[in-house]
Amino acid sequence: MIFALLVLCSCAGRNYKETEGGIVINMLNQISGGPEKVRLQVIDEHIVRITETPEKTFNDRASLIVLPQNKPEIKYVIKEKDSVVSLYTGAIQVSVDIRDGRVSFADAGGNHIVAESEATQFIPVNIEGKEGYSTINRFFLNPFEGLYGLGQHQSDEWNYRGKNEELYQYNTKVSMPFVISSSNYGILWDSYSMGRFGSENPGAQLNRVFTLFDKYGKEGALTGTYRVLSQNYSFLERREDSICFVNSESVENLPERFKLSGSDVTYEGSFIPYKNGEYTFNLYYAGYVKVFVNEREVVSERWRTAWNPNTHKFSIWLAKNSKNTLRIEWKPDGDISYLGLSVYEPVDRRRRNEMSMWCEMVPHSDYYFIVGDNMDNIVSGLRQLTGKAKIMPKWAMGYWQSREHYRTQDELINTLRTFREKNIGIDNIVQDWNYWKQNQWGSHEFDVSRYPNPKGMVDSVHALNAKFMISVWPKFYVETEHFEEFDKNGWMYRKAVEDGLKDWVGPGYVGSFYDAYSAEARNLFWNQLKEHLYSYGIDAWWMDASEPNIRDCVPMEYWKQLCGPTALGPSTEYLNAYALMNAQAIYEGLRSEDPDKRVFQLTRSGFLGLQRYSTATWSGDIASRWEDLRSQITAGLNYSLCGNPYWTMDVGGFCVERRFERAQRVYDRYEVENENLKEWRELQTRWHQFGAFAPLYRAHGQFPFREPWNVAPEDHEAYVSILYYNRLRYKLMPYIYTLAGMSYFNDYTIMRGLIMDFPDDLVSSNISDQYMFGPSLMICPVYNYNQRERSVFLPSDNIWYDFNNQNIYYTGGQYIIASAPYDRIPVFVPSGAILIEGPDIEYVDEKPANDLKITVFSGKDGNFLLYEDDGVTYGYERGEFSRIPIIYNNAYKTVLIGKRIGSFPGMINEKNITVCYNDEGEIEEKQVVYTGELLYVQF
Numbered sequence: 045m046i047f048a049l050l051v052l053c054s055c056a057g058r059n060y061k062e063t064e065g066g067i068v069i070n071m072l073n074q075i076s077g078g079p080e081k082v083r084l085q086v087i088d089e090h091i092v093r094i095t096e097t098p099e100k101t102f103n104d105r106a107s108l109i110v111l112p113q114n115k116p117e118i119k120y121v122i123k124e125k126d127s128v129v130s131l132y133t134g135a136i137q138v139s140v141d142i143r144d145g146r147v148s149f150a151d152a153g154g155n156h157i158v159a160e161s162e163a164t165q166f167i168p169v170n171i172e173g174k175e176g177y178s179t180i181n182r183f184f185l186n187p188f189e190g191l192y193g194l195g196q197h198q199s200d201e202w203n204y205r206g207k208n209e210e211l212y213q214y215n216t217k218v219s220m221p222f223v224i225s226s227s228n229y230g231i232l233w234d235s236y237s238m239g240r241f242g243s244e245n246p247g248a249q250l251n252r253v254f255t256l257f258d259k260y261g262k263e264g265a266l267t268g269t270y271r272v273l274s275q276n277y278s279f280l281e282r283r284e285d286s287i288c289f290v291n292s293e294s295v296e297n298l299p300e301r302f303k304l305s306g307s308d309v310t311y312e313g314s315f316i317p318y319k320n321g322e323y324t325f326n327l328y329y330a331g332y333v334k335v336f337v338n339e340r341e342v343v344s345e346r347w348r349t350a351w352n353p354n355t356h357k358f359s360i361w362l363a364k365n366s367k368n369t370l371r372i373e374w375k376p377d378g379d380i381s382y383l384g385l386s387v388y389e390p391v392d393r394r395r396r397n398e399m400s401m402w403c404e405m406v407p408h409s410d411y412y413f414i415v416g417d418n419m420d421n422i423v424s425g426l427r428q429l430t431g432k433a434k435i436m437p438k439w440a441m442g443y444w445q446s447r448e449h450y451r452t453q454d455e456l457i458n459t460l461r462t463f464r465e466k467n468i469g470i471d472n473i474v475q476d477w478n479y480w481k482q483n484q485w486g487s488h489e490f491d492v493s494r495y496p497n498p499k500g501m502v503d504s505v506h507a508l509n510a511k512f513m514i515s516v517w518p519k520f521y522v523e524t525e526h527f528e529e530f531d532k533n534g535w536m537y538r539k540a541v542e543d544g545l546k547d548w549v550g551p552g553y554v555g556s557f558y559d560a561y562s563a564e565a566r567n568l569f570w571n572q573l574k575e576h577l578y579s580y581g582i583d584a585w586w587m588d589a590s591e592p593n594i595r596d597c598v599p600m601e602y603w604k605q606l607c608g609p610t611a612l613g614p615s616t617e618y619l620n621a622y623a624l625m626n627a628q629a630i631y632e633g634l635r636s637e638d639p640d641k642r643v644f645q646l647t648r649s650g651f652l653g654l655q656r657y658s659t660a661t662w663s664g665d666i667a668s669r670w671e672d673l674r675s676q677i678t679a680g681l682n683y684s685l686c687g688n689p690y691w692t693m694d695v696g697g698f699c700v701e702r703r704f705e706r707a708q709r710v711y712d713r714y715e716v717e718n719e720n721l722k723e724w725r726e727l728q729t730r731w732h733q734f735g736a737f738a739p740l741y742r743a744h745g746q747f748p749f750r751e752p753w754n755v756a757p758e759d760h761e762a763y764v765s766i767l768y769y770n771r772l773r774y775k776l777m778p779y780i781y782t783l784a785g786m787s788y789f790n791d792y793t794i795m796r797g798l799i800m801d802f803p804d805d806l807v808s809s810n811i812s813d814q815y816m817f818g819p820s821l822m823i824c825p826v827y828n829y830n831q832r833e834r835s836v837f838l839p840s841d842n843i844w845y846d847f848n849n850q851n852i853y854y855t856g857g858q859y860i861i862a863s864a865p866y867d868r869i870p871v872f873v874p875s876g877a878i879l880i881e882g883p884d885i886e887y888v889d890e891k892p893a894n895d896l897k898i899t900v901f902s903g904k905d906g907n908f909l910l911y912e913d914d915g916v917t918y919g920y921e922r923g924e925f926s927r928i929p930i931i932y933n934n935a936y937k938t939v940l941i942g943k944r945i946g947s948f949p950g951m952i953n954e955k956n957i958t959v960c961y962n963d964e965g966e967i968e969e970k971q972v973v974y975t976g977e978l979l980y981v982q983f
Contacts, residue, residue: 059124065118066085066093067084067122068083069083069129070142077167078098079145081099081102082095082140087113088428089134090415091414091425091429094411094413097166097409098177098408108621108624108653109624110412113428119134120132120133134152135151135415137149137154146161146163149229157415158229160181161394164179164181166179166409167179169405174614178405178406181411184397186227188809190799191225191399192204192225193686195218195682195683195686196679197679198216198663198675200678201357201682202681202797203809207241207242208240208324209241211620212619213620214591215352216354218664219620220650220652221401221403222426222686223399224423228416230426231401231414232412235403236651237403237619237620239404239620240402241399243391247324248387248388248389249287249288249386250285251264253323254315254317257316258313264285266285267282267310268281268282269311269312271308272302287384287385290382295381304331304379304381308373310371310372313370314369315370316368317362317365320362321361321390321391322361322390324387325387326355326384326386326388327358327385328384329346329374330381332375333346333383335358335370335372335385337368337370338369346671347667347669350378350380350382351548352596372385377701405616414426418803419800423687423793427655430655430656433690433788434642434656436642438916439472439888440690440740441471442469442773442774442888443471443472443741443742443743444472444742444744445470445750446513446743446744447459447474448745451494452495457508459473459751460508467886468770469774469885471887471888472513472583472742476744479515483553484524486519502582509890512583513582513585513646514582516573518557518569518626519556519557521554522553522556533565535558535564536559537557537592537594537607540555540606556606559611562610566625566628567629573633583644584644587623587626587645587648588647589649590649591623592649604619620651623651624654624657626647627654627659631658644660645659646659646662647659647660648665650683652686655688661692662740663679663683665698666694668699668724669697670828672697673697673827676734677734677825678812678813680739681795681812689787692741694744695743696731696743696755704721705747706720725755726866728750728755729866730827733868736769736770752766761867765866765868775881776879776880778881778882778912779818779820779879781888782909784911794817797811798814798839804841805839811837820879821879822871822874823869824864825869826864832863833864834862834870835861836861836862836870838872842876842903843855843901844874846872850873853964853965873901874903875903875906876902876934878898878901878906878907880908881896881897881899883895888915893955894952903964904934905933905934906931906932909928926944926947927944928944929943937961938981939983954975955974956973957973957974958970963983
C-alpha cells in the first residue's frame with residue numbers, strides 16, 4: 045500500500061527527492077569520507093530506516109535480518125529549513141543536516157532523543173573483488189542514559205555505556221548489532237560483518253600504550269618467567285614486549301620446546317602511562333590466571349579450558365607518568381593454552397559521552413531507528429522488523445536433561461527411566477554429538493553397535509512421557525556421502541579441506557561446513573536430515589557449532605577464510621549470520637513436512653531474527669566456575685533484549701576443572717566428600733536455583749554427570765534443593781507458559797533487566813545481578829561459594845514480598861541484606877503481582893490444568909491475563925487459544941476472575957481455583973469453581 049505523503053517546503057529549491065515511503069537527501073558539499081546521499085524510509089510511525097552512501101546511488105542488497113514490511117498508510121511531513129531537512133511521522137522527527145549528513149532524532153513534540161555526533165565515516169574496502177565500506181556511526185548520549193543489548197557476551201557487562209565490545213560469533217559469544225537505550229529508543233544495524241561497539245579499533249598491545257620495564261628495571265619489556273613443575277624441572281626467563289599468545293599463530297611465539305602443561309608462568313615488571321585516565325584491559329585467557337597491579341589483585345583467579353578461552357575486562361584509573369607494577373600469574377591447563385592482555389587508552393570527555401558502531405564491510409551505512417514509550421515497545425519494534433517470536437511447544441518450558449554425551453541407547457533410556465522412578469520432573473532428554481560412527485561425522489546415521497534401534501529409542505522416550513532432542517552439526521567429513529553431495533555443487537567451505545585441517549576425534553579427520561547462505565544448500569541439508577533422522581519422530585533439533593565453528597582459536601583473518609566465500613559474497617561481509625541461515629533451513633523443512641507441529645531448535649550461536657524460526661540460543665561451552673555462573677546473568681539479560689525471549693545455558697557449566705573430576709572419582713570409589721566435591725555440589729545447586737528461573741531450564745555438561753542423583757545422594761541438601769526448584773518450575777507452569785504466550789502476542793520479554801520494569805529508578809539501570817522473571821518474580825541468584833546472604837536492591841514505589849517466606853515484606857527504594865541459605869536463593873514479589881501456580885506434576889501435560897492457585901499481593905492494583913492453548917500445534921496462529929483476565933483492586937481488596945476469552949480444542953471449561961490474598965504478610969485463602977464466567981472474590 046502506498047504511503048500517504050504531505051510535503052511542506054520553506055524554499056523553492058529542494059535538496060531532497062521524494063521516494064516511495066520516504067525521501068533521498070543530497071548533501072550540499074560532500075565532506076571527505078562522509079555521505080553524499082542520505083535516505084529516510086518510513087517503516088511505520090515508530091520506525092524509520094536511515095541509509096547513507098558516499099556514492100551517487102544506493103547499492104541495496106536483500107536483507108537477511110529484516111523481513112519485507114507491510115506498508116500501511118502512514119502520513120508524514122517533510123520540511124526543509126535553512127540547512128536541515130526533516131521528516132515527521134506521528135512519533136519521530138528525523139532531521140538531516142545537508143551540510144555534512146548528520147542525522148538527529150526527536151519525539152513527536154520535538155524533544156531531543158539522540159543525534160549523530162559527526163557525519164558517518166566511510167572507508168572503502170575491496171574483499172575478493174567485491175567493493176564495500178567499513179563504516180562508523182557515532183551518537184551523542186544523554187546524561188545517565190544506559191545502553192543494553194549487543195547479544196550475549198561473557199565479560200559480565202550489563203550497561204554498555206562507555207564500554208567496548210567486539211561483535212563476531214564464537215563459542216560462548218553471540219554478537220548482534222542492536223542496542224536498546226534507557227531513553228526508549230533502539231538502533232538496529234543491518235550488517236552481518238564483524239563489528240565493534242565503542243572503539244572502532246581493537247585493544248592495543250601493552251607496549252603501544254605504556255613504557256614497559258622488566259623486573260630488573262630495564263626499559264622496553266616485561267619479564268616472562270617459565271617454569272615446568274615436573275621431575276625434570278626446567279626454568280626459562282625472557283623479555284616480553286607484549287602479552288599476546290591468543291591464537292594458533294601467536295602461541296608459536298611462546299618459548300620453543302616449552303611444555304605448557306604442568307607449567308607455571310609469570311609476567312612481571314612495571315609500566316608508565318602516557319596520559320591520565322581510565323584504562324580498560326582485555327584479559328584473554330585459558331588455564332588459571334590472576335592479575336596484580338601495584339600489588340593489588342585486580343583479577344582474582346579465573347579459569348577456562350585450554351581449547352575454549354574467555355575474555356575478562358577490568359578498568360583502572362592511572363596517572364600520567366606514574367610507575368605501576370604489573371604481575372600476571374598464569375598456569376596453563378593443557379599442552380596448548382592461550383593468554384593475552386591488551387588495553388584501551390582513556391578517551392576524552394566527548395568520546396566518553398558517545399555511542400559508536402563500526403561495521404567492517406557493508407554496501408553502505410544502513411540502520412533502523414525505533415522509538416517507543418518503554419523498552420518493551422522497542423523490542424516490539426525490533427520483532428516487527430525481524431519477525432515474531434513463536435510460541436515454543438509447552439513441553440519446552442519443562443526440565444531438560446543432557447550430557448556430553450549419552451554413549452548408548454540403553455544409557456539414555458535408563459537415565460530417563462531413573463527420572464521417572466525417582467519422581468523428578470523432566471520433559472526432555474537430549475542425545476548430544478558422537479552418536480555416529482567415529483569416521484562418519486555428517487552422515488546423520490546412528491552407530492548401530494551402540495544405538496541398535498534409533499526409532500525404538502525415540503519411541504521409548506515418548507512412552508516415558510518425554511521428548512527427544514538430537515544434536516546435528518553443519519559439519520561433514522570428506523569421506524561421507526553427504527560431503528560429496530554438497531561439494532559437487534560448490535556448497536562446501538573448502539579452505540579447511542585444502543589445508544588438511546584435522547579435528548580432535550580419534551586420529552583426527554578432515555572435514556568442513558556447508559554454506560548455509562545458499563538456498564539450495566539449505567534445502568539439501570534439510571533433505572539429508574529428513575532422509576536419515578526425521579522419520580524417527582525426533583521432537584527437537586540441536587543445531588550445534590553454528591558460528592560456524594570450523595576451527596577453534598585461529599586468527600580472525602584465517603577464521604574468515606575458513607568460513608567462505610559464501611554464496612552471497614565474501615565471509616568478511618557475511619561473517620555473523622550463519623546461525624540464522626542454518627536455522628531457516630530446519631524451520632522451513634519441518635514446517636513443510638508437518639505444518640501444524642511446533643518447531644523447537646536450539647543453537648549455540650545466534651543472530652537477529654532467530655526467534656522467527658522458533659529457535660532458542662544457549663550460551664555455549666561455558667566453564668563450571670562461579671565467575672561463569674555470574675556472567676550468565678548479564679549474558680541472558682542482554683541477549684533477551686535483542687528480540688529473542690528464549691535463552692538458556694548449561695545449568696552447571698560445561699567445561700570442568702580436573703580438581704572436580706578427581707573429587708567425583710574419589711567419591712565414586714570411597715564415598716568421601718572432600719572440599720572440592722563439596723564446592724562442586726554447592727555450585728551445581730546454586731546453578732539450578734538460577735536455572736529454574738531461566739526462559740528454558742536445561743542441565744548439561746561433561747563429567748561429573750549432571751543428573752540430580754549424580755550430583756549428590758538423595759539425603760544431601762544439594763539434591764533436596766535441586767528437586768525443590770525442579771518441582772517449583774513445574775508448579776509455576778501456568779505462569780511460565782503465559783509468559784511464552786505474551787512473548788508472541790505482546791512481544792514480551794521473559795527474562796527482564798530491572799531497567800525494563802522500573803525505568804524511573806536510576807539505581808535499577810545498573811543492577812546486573814537481579815532480574816524480573818515475568819512481571820511477578822524478581823530473581824536474585826547467588827554466585828559465590830559459601831555465600832549465605834546477599835545484597836538485594838528493591839526498586840522504589842513497591843512493597844516487596846519475600847517469596848520464600850511470604851509473611852515477610854519490605855518497602856522499596858532500598859538495599860537489604862537478604863538471607864540466602866544453601867537451599868534457597870532470594871526471590872521477591874512486587875506489590876500488585878498476581879502469581880499463578882498449578883498442580884504438582886512431573887511433565888507438563890501429566891494432569892489437566894483444572895486446579896490452580898492464584899496468589900495476589902496487596903499494595904497496588906494488579907492484573908494478569910492467564911494464557912492457555914493446546915501446547916503443541918500452531919492453532920494459536922489461527923486464534924485457537926483462551927485467556928482468563930484476573931484483576932486485583934487494591935482499594936476494595938477484590939479479585940475479579942473475568943469471563944474467559946476464546947477457546948481451543950481440548951480446552952477444560954471448569955477449574956478449581958484457590959485464591960490466596962497476601963495483605964502485607966496476612967494471608968487468607970478462598971476456594972472458587974470457575975466455569976468461564978465472571979467471578980468476584982472479596983477479601
